[in-house]
Amino acid sequence: MRKPLHPIAILIIKHLEGRATPQEQAELNDEVNASAGTRALLEELTDEYRMSRDLSAYSADKKATWAKIVALAPELQEKQPLEKPVKRTRWIYYYSVAIILLLAVGISSWHFYLGDQRSNGVVQLDQVHYKNDVDAPASHCATLTLADGTMINLDEVHTGQLAGQGIMEVVKREDGAVEYQESAIGSRQSAINSRQSAVGNRQLGVAYNTISTPKGGRHKIVLADGSVVWLNAASSLRYPTRFVGNKRVVELTGEGYFEVAKQAAPGKRPFIVKVKGMQVEVLGTHFNVRSYTDEPAIKTTLLEGSVKVLKDGQSVVLQPGQQAAVSHQSQPSLPIPVQTVDTEEAIAWKNDLFMFNNAAITTIMGELARHYNVEVAYEGNLPADRFNIMGIPQHVPISRILKTLELTSKVRFEIEGRKIMVRKDQ
Numbered sequence: 001m002r003k004p005l006h007p008i009a010i011l012i013i014k015h016l017e018g019r020a021t022p023q024e025q026a027e028l029n030d031e032v033n034a035s036a037g038t039r040a041l042l043e044e045l046t047d048e049y050r051m052s053r054d055l056s057a058y059s060a061d062k063k064a065t066w067a068k069i070v071a072l073a074p075e076l077q078e079k080q081p082l083e084k085p086v087k088r089t090r091w092i093y094y095y096s097v098a099i100i101l102l103l104a105v106g107i108s109s110w111h112f113y114l115g116d117q118r119s120n121g122v123v124q125l126d127q128v129h130y131k132n133d134v135d136a137p138a139s140h141c142a143t144l145t146l147a148d149g150t151m152i153n154l155d156e157v158h159t160g161q162l163a164g165q166g167i168m169e170v171v172k173r174e175d176g177a178v179e180y181q182e183s184a185i186g187s188r189q190s191a192i193n194s195r196q197s198a199v200g201n202r203q204l205g206v207a208y209n210t211i212s213t214p215k216g217g218r219h220k221i222v223l224a225d226g227s228v229v230w231l232n233a234a235s236s237l238r239y240p241t242r243f244v245g246n247k248r249v250v251e252l253t254g255e256g257y258f259e260v261a262k263q264a265a266p267g268k269r270p271f272i273v274k275v276k277g278m279q280v281e282v283l284g285t286h287f288n289v290r291s292y293t294d295e296p297a298i299k300t301t302l303l304e305g306s307v308k309v310l311k312d313g314q315s316v317v318l319q320p321g322q323q324a325a326v327s328h329q330s331q332p333s334l335p336i337p338v339q340t341v342d343t344e345e346a347i348a349w350k351n352d353l354f355m356f357n358n359a360a361i362t363t364i365m366g367e368l369a370r371h372y373n374v375e376v377a378y379e380g381n382l383p384a385d386r387f388n389i390m391g392i393p394q395h396v397p398i399s400r401i402l403k404t405l406e407l408t409s410k411v412r413f414e415i416e417g418r419k420i421m422v423r424k425d426q
Helices: 007-017 022-032 036-045 046-056 062-072 090-102 113-118 184-193 197-203 363-374 398-406
Strands: 109-112 123-125 143-145 152-153 158-166 170-172 178-182 208-213 219-222 226-229 235-240 250-261 271-275 278-282 286-291 297-304 307-311 314-318 324-326 339-341 354-361 374-380 387-393 412-418 421-424
Touching: 062 307, 090 158, 123 307, 152 184, 170 314, 208 219, 208 412, 226 271, 271 286, 278 286, 297 307, 314 324, 354 363, 363 374, 363 387
Parallel strands: 178 219, 250 271, 374 421
Antiparallel strands: 109 123, 143 152, 143 208, 158 170, 170 178, 208 235, 219 226, 226 250, 235 250, 250 286, 271 278, 278 307, 286 297, 297 324, 307 314, 324 339, 354 387, 412 421
């Protein structure tokens, strides 16, 4: 359990809140005059310019910032509801109180990086108290399987052309992404094809490729129509090397974020993502589809534009900020549930961040298991509490995430090789 706050920390908090009595203020003044450390801390916490600058570096989004602070200092959970806006000076106060709490409760292994290092927005560990640690995986891990069965490890190939497939070329870009481009011959063929009928185009034949990511993997692909897809860990996308006919159809497993290229009229072709009997139809939009088999539902989250989600004869049209959750089990008589969600949390993985808002420990550990390629085991009763972890980069070792969770005094972890043991804190 946490140690009680030091009396001086309580005085500083009351001073920042403006509710210190004259006697308490005098006591704090005496401490400031007697201790250079207390004086330096109070000067930093009351320097509005510096705190505002550091807070802006920590996160531009106030809701996400408060969630980060609460993850580190749960004592503040009831002080400021997330739904209520607050002035900039009040945010400086809450940020200051969070620092005081971290310094005052005796967590000596933690500290905020100062200066330029604080711009990372990460609380760092001086020491790791586990038998071993698990480093973050290398990014851009993926395998490309061509139509003829050829498999290409995208980590091991240089930039440039990887393969030629009919009128298309498969290219690895400087940023590691895979892109499908028309060859010079293909451009001339396309001009001829545009004068042919749709039937004639279909007769040319289309090859299908698949890109797959392992646990801990991630990859980006630019399809033949210019649509961009980011694949999360343990996911795959099957797609044609070029799109013909009146639809653009791809098949997804796992999780993917889509930025679909709009098709100019006339002849607009809907873009369809097929996922385990469900499909998402769009013309041009940004959305995320999450369909891991160890989770109860397929979640489609819309960021921009409009999409239609269809499953078992039911359908729903989403607006930006909405999420549809479709059960993996067939439920033809039930409408598809829709709710408003935090879209930043839904696509945090694409931005290389961990973001969990009011999440169960099993949800968090499932994500860590996929990202770090570790096994997770539970011992005894699990904590019923919910946890907030927002804005921590995914390139840090797993111990950083576990230590953040342990600060709540609700859960404890052990690392043995690539196995994480989870226990409820007593």
